[in-house]
Amino acid sequence: MSEQSALQIRNLSKVFDLGRGRTVQAVQDISFEVEQNSICVLLGPSGCGKSTVLRMMAGLETPTEGDIVIGGHSVDGPGRDRGMVFQAYTSFDWMSVRKNVEFGMKINGVPAPERAERAQRFIDLVGLGKFADAYPSQLSGGMRQRVAIARTLANGPEVLLMDEPFGALDAETRWLMQELMVNVAEETNTTMVIVTHDLEEAIFLADKIVFLSSHPGRLKEEIVPGFKQGKRISDKEKVVKLDGYSDLEAHLMHLMREEGRGVE
C-alpha cells in the first residue's frame, strides 16, 4: 500500500440478488489503488461492472466481499468525502445555479459568507459566471453538467467520482468538457475516478486506466499512458497527435474486442 494513494480497492466483489434464488456476479475480486491527485479512468465494455465499482466507492452499493479504503477508513455508505457526478442531469431545478452549487455546503453547515465565496470560485472555474443566477432548465446539457461538477467540487470532496459524465452530450461539447476536467484537475488537485466506455476519453483524461473485463467484472490490465510522460495536456488535439497515442488506442480497442467477443 502506497502512502500516496487516495483510495484502495481491496479484493472487491459484488453479487446482485435477482430474487428467487438467482444471483449475478457483477464484480469479482478487483484490487487496485487510486493515487492522490490523479485521474483514474475505469474502462471496459458494457457489463464489466465499472459503474458498480464506482457506486461502491460512492457508498451507494455495498460490496459483497472486500472493501474500499479512503483516508484510512473503510467506506460505509455515502459521504461528502466522495462526491459523485452522474450521467443523467442532476441539477435541482427549483434552485438557481448558485444555490445548486451552494447546496452541499449549506447542508453541511458551511457559514454563508464562505459558502458564497466558494460557490463563486467554482462557478467561475467551470465557466458559468454569467449564468450564476439562471435556473438549470434555462441551460444546455453541457452547462448542466458543469453545474453538477461545480456543486460537487465546492463541497470539498477528497475524491470526485464520475459515472460516464459526458455520455449524454454531443461530441463537440464532450471535448470541451474533457478539456475542462483536465484544467479542473490541475487547478484543484482533486483525485478523480471516471467511468467511461469511450476510448478517446479514457486516453485523454487518464493518468491511469484500469481496464475491466466483462461478465463478471475482473481487473484485466492497469495501463499508464506513458506517452504523455506524466504530463496533463488540456488540448485534445495535441494529445491525439502525440507519438504513442494511436498505439495505446489500438491496444485498448484490441482489449475491448477480446472482451466483446462471444459475450453477446
Add this chain to the structure above:
Amino acid sequence: MAAQRFFELRKPVGSRQRIVSALGIWAVFFGIWVAATSAGMVNALLVPAPQDVFATTWDLFASRGFASDVLISISRVIGAFAMACAVAVPLGVMMGVFPSIEAIFAPFVSAWRYLPAPSFIPILLMWFGTGEAPKLALLFIGVIFFLITLVMDHTKNVRQELVETALTLGASRPTVVLKVVFPAVLPDITVAMRQMLAMAWTYLVIAEIVASTTGIGAMMMRARRFLKTDEILSGIIVIGVLGLLFDMLFAMLHRWAFPYLRKN
C-alpha cells in the same frame, strides 16, 4: 401569408382562430337553447330560456341571499380539502420515499379507494347528524385516498439520481426528503391537488343534495320542490363558474410558485 388549411395536421392554430372557435361553440350552444325555447319546441317549465336563467341567477344573488349559500359551499370545500391535503401530502411523500411506510399504508389506502365515498353517507349521517361534520367527512373521504395515491406515485417518480446526488453531498435522510424530494415533487403535488379539488366539488354537491339545508346543492333541491328549473340551472352555472375559478386560481398559483418550470 398563405391561408392555412382548416384540417391541418398538428399545426397549432393562431390565437385569433382559437378565440373565434371558442366563442363560436358557445354561441352555437346558446343559440340552439334560445331558439328552442322561443320557438316553443320545449316545455318552458322544464327548460327555461337562458336569459331567464341569467336573470334568476342575478336575482338570487341580489335579493335572495344566495351569496351566503355559495360562501357556505366554498368554505366546506376549502375546509375539507385543506384537511385532506394536510394528511395526504405528508403521508403520500413518506410512502413514496420509504418503501417500509408504503408497505404499511398502501394495502389499506388502495382498498379504501375502491369504496365509493357516497356509500358512506347513511353511516356518516348516523354518526354526525345533519351539521357540518358529515359534509366535511364525505369530502374528506372522497378526496384523501386518491390524493395519497397520486402524491405517492409522483414522489416515486422523483429520479433516483437526485436522491443519490444529495446523499453523496453528505445529506442525511431527513435532509434528502425535505430539501430534495419534497421540492422536486411539489409542482406535481400542486397539479394533483388541482385535479382533486374538482372531485371535492362533486362530492360537495352530492352531500348538499342528499342532506343539507344550506349550500348550493340544498338550494337546488329546494328549487326542485317548487318546480323552479331556472333556479336549478342557476345553481349548476354557479357551480361550474366556481369550479373554473378555482381551477384558474390553482393554475396561477402553479405559475407563480414554480417560475423555473416556465419555458424561458
